[in-house]
Amino acid sequence: MAPKLPPHHSLQHSSTTATAGGQVHDDHDHHPQPRGIMRWLLTTNHKEIGSLYLIFSLIMFFIGGIFALVVRAELFQPGLNLINPEFFNQMTTMHGLIMVFAAVMPAFTGLANWMIPLQIGAPDMALPRLNNFSFWLLPVAFTLLLSTLLMPGGGPNFGWTFYAPLSTTYAPPSTTFFILSLHIAGVSSILGAINIVATILNMRAPGMRMMDMPLFVWTWLITAFLLIAVMPVLAGVITMMLMDINFGTSFFDAAGGGDPVLFQHLFWFFGHPEVYIMILPAFGIVSAIIPTFARKRLFGYASMVYATASIAVLSFLVWAHHMFVVGLPLAATLFFMYTTMLIAVPTGVKVFNWITTLFRGSITFEVPMLFALAFVVLFTIGGFSGLMLAIAPADFQYHDTYFVVAHFHYVLVPGAVFSIMAAVYYWLPKWTGHYPSEILGKWHFWLSVIGVNLTFFPMHFSGLAGMPRRIPDYALQFADFNLVSSLGAFLFGFSQLIFVWVIIKCVRGGVKAPAKAWDGAEDLEWSVPSPAPLHTFETPPDFKPVQH
Amino acid sequence: MMNPVQRTVFRSVLVLIAMFAFAFALVPLYDVFCRITGVNGKVDERAQTLVSEEVDESRYVTVQFITRSGSGLPWILDVEQRQVRVHPGQPTEINFAFTNQSGSALSGRAVPSVSPSQASRYLRKVNCFCFDEQRLEAGERVEMPLVFQLTRDLPKDVNTVTMVYTLYPVAEEKAQLQAQVAPGSGGDA
Known part of the structure; x- marks a missing residue:
């Protein structure tokens, strides 16, 4: 266990300059630092584990992206052109699973690992060994998941929501492996979340109260609580599936007195908080970037915290809005419709605060700011289509159409993914000591924005016109919209190669960044040198709370 | 005596176990709920x-x-x-x-x-x-x-x-x- 206050060194923290390649001696063990692959397998350093998480999620982002492009290539023209429908179903399912569990969630955990200790002035995470374990579970989980594609009968083909009985009675034999891999990924998320909660609650710099914490820390604290609350429910659901498939129980099998609708209730009881797990840290990132580049303090800090907490609480009360068409009683339909619409209130508070922060700011448009601004605009579009979907009678039309696909891709791609990219551009100077290339970054940004909108905006129209989700072929009247979507998808996909180029270039060299890499940046991470040395804040920093 | 980090971890694990049990408890609860209200x-x-x-x-x-x-x-x-x-x-x-x-x-x-x-x-x-x-x-x-x-x-x-x-x-x-x-x-x- 890491002590709350490490032994006092006479050094001032900011004078500990970077020593190359992890030569700094670890307080906790007296063995020589392992080298090569063993260094990464055994590392307990929050920065190295953070980097591992981020690299892993980038690789998975590309694998999930390739699956998406297979889907879009098939949908480029009407007719069954390239792949058979069974494989198409596996691609849509794997795309969803990989993007949710292996790309977006680990990326946020990676950012949390890197930045939370730096932002609260802690020397490391509270449980460094557990941290190592939770990362290394991920490659195991997702190698297993990807390997199901090569198994007889193919990989999961029932959609990322794995509704029973599609995922039990009618599932391919590889489903047991899918369940195991999701269990492992879930354990990883839970351990990561416990670690983050323990770090934030116990390791803040002396004098930093809860309401002094940067919003990224706040949003992650709330996200971690959500993870601890709902990942066990997911574990429960997939355990029930496992027993239905292999041990003759009937949780979801009507033949034995079970109920398939119960599956949907349990899944979405996990699933709706899960979608906020994928967006709350994004709110924290944007709330760090916008004040920096508007050179103003964040407007309404306290209301941001309360809005985040209210969104988290409400997320437990809205799950059945995914199930309006299963035949809910009228009272339940109304309840879930109203609670869902209520979520627009705290979300609106956040958007209002970001815009008010921009108001009369001295704004500059560096790449992180561009991504953050695109986030605010495009996430809000996704929020509006969410409001439309929340209206139960309208949802009867939209349900399971491309309108839903457009909605959740707007909140997840230019929402969660853009915020992760913004965070990477924002903190790369701290991680590498170099600024990322502005020119390449701007190319990446503009091609991504155009690509995302070309891909997902037409889906609103094809959805309203009645194109169903998860089909490999479609009626001719949807051909034009799908052509545009596919072209946009390829543009977006290939422009991500620029992102990789920017990162590699930035790691290797570039304009040197000072400790405070951005003019208006305020938080504690900018008080340590760039690149951040392997060990920081071994002496707690001198934290002066600012008046929010 | 637990240190503060251990206390946080202990409480988190309690919530974890409770939520896992809750998922399974929902199965009979759902049945009872449906029977009483006549939904489903x-x-x-x-x-x-x-x-x-x-x-x-x-x-x-x-x-x-x-x-x-x-x-x-x-x-x-x-x-x-x-x-x-x-x-x-x-x-x-x-x-x-x-x-x-x-x-x-x-x-x-x-x-x-x-x-x-x-x-x-x-x-x-x-x-x-x-x-x-x-x-x-x-x-x-x-x-x-x-x-x-x-x-x-x-x-x-x-x-x-x-x-x-x-x-x-x-x-x-x-x-x-x-x-x-x-x-x-x-x-x-």
Whole structure:
């Protein structure tokens, strides 16, 4: 266990300059630092584990992206052109699973690992060994998941929501492996979340109260609580599936007195908080970037915290809005419709605060700011289509159409993914000591924005016109919209190669960044040198709370 | 004595275990909830007494019967009339017939469901074949009655009530059943 206050060194923290390649001696063990692959397998350093998480999620982002492009290539023209429908179903399912569990969630955990200790002035995470374990579970989980594609009968083909009985009675034999891999990924998320909660609650710099914490820390604290609350429910659901498939129980099998609708209730009881797990840290990132580049303090800090907490609480009360068409009683339909619409209130508070922060700011448009601004605009579009979907009678039309696909891709791609990219551009100077290339970054940004909108905006129209989700072929009247979507998808996909180029270039060299890499940046991470040395804040920093 | 980090971890793990247990507790809770509120078309699986009340002759309700065979039970469930028109408050008897088409004795059960689900609270079954499991010899045909009543307080906007009976094999017999049915059985009824 890491002590709350490490032994006092006479050094001032900011004078500990970077020593190359992890030569700094670890307080906790007296063995020589392992080298090569063993260094990464055994590392307990929050920065190295953070980097591992981020690299892993980038690789998975590309694998999930390739699956998406297979889907879009098939949908480029009407007719069954390239792949058979069974494989198409596996691609849509794997795309969803990989993007949710292996790309977006680990990326946020990676950012949390890197930045939370730096932002609260802690020397490391509270449980460094557990941290190592939770990362290394991920490659195991997702190698297993990807390997199901090569198994007889193919990989999961029932959609990322794995509704029973599609995922039990009618599932391919590889489903047991899918369940195991999701269990492992879930354990990883839970351990990561416990670690983050323990770090934030116990390791803040002396004098930093809860309401002094940067919003990224706040949003992650709330996200971690959500993870601890709902990942066990997911574990429960997939355990029930496992027993239905292999041990003759009937949780979801009507033949034995079970109920398939119960599956949907349990899944979405996990699933709706899960979608906020994928967006709350994004709110924290944007709330760090916008004040920096508007050179103003964040407007309404306290209301941001309360809005985040209210969104988290409400997320437990809205799950059945995914199930309006299963035949809910009228009272339940109304309840879930109203609670869902209520979520627009705290979300609106956040958007209002970001815009008010921009108001009369001295704004500059560096790449992180561009991504953050695109986030605010495009996430809000996704929020509006969410409001439309929340209206139960309208949802009867939209349900399971491309309108839903457009909605959740707007909140997840230019929402969660853009915020992760913004965070990477924002903190790369701290991680590498170099600024990322502005020119390449701007190319990446503009091609991504155009690509995302070309891909997902037409889906609103094809959805309203009645194109169903998860089909490999479609009626001719949807051909034009799908052509545009596919072209946009390829543009977006290939422009991500620029992102990789920017990162590699930035790691290797570039304009040197000072400790405070951005003019208006305020938080504690900018008080340590760039690149951040392997060990920081071994002496707690001198934290002066600012008046929010 | 635990240090603060251990205390946080301990509490988190407690929440974790509680939520895992909660997921499993939701299974019976959901069942109870559906039964009490009548949502999801679940009906009481015990005999209820008739409510003696005057028959409301001012309105008719159409009652439809749908019978289905689930997977793995080569039985047929017939009903003498697919549709009847009844007054609320009026007791009605309908005969159903089970036929075992396979060459061996099997146990099965008809699982009921009512649509629209809000009607299930106003449906009283005095006698139903669905209360018990049935065991039929090879090729046997058995007639069984359903006696039901729709109470007078059935909401005015409900004009049609559909009762669905789905045949399922009984769990204990499953293994034995699959072994017997596999070669040259009558197939799905």
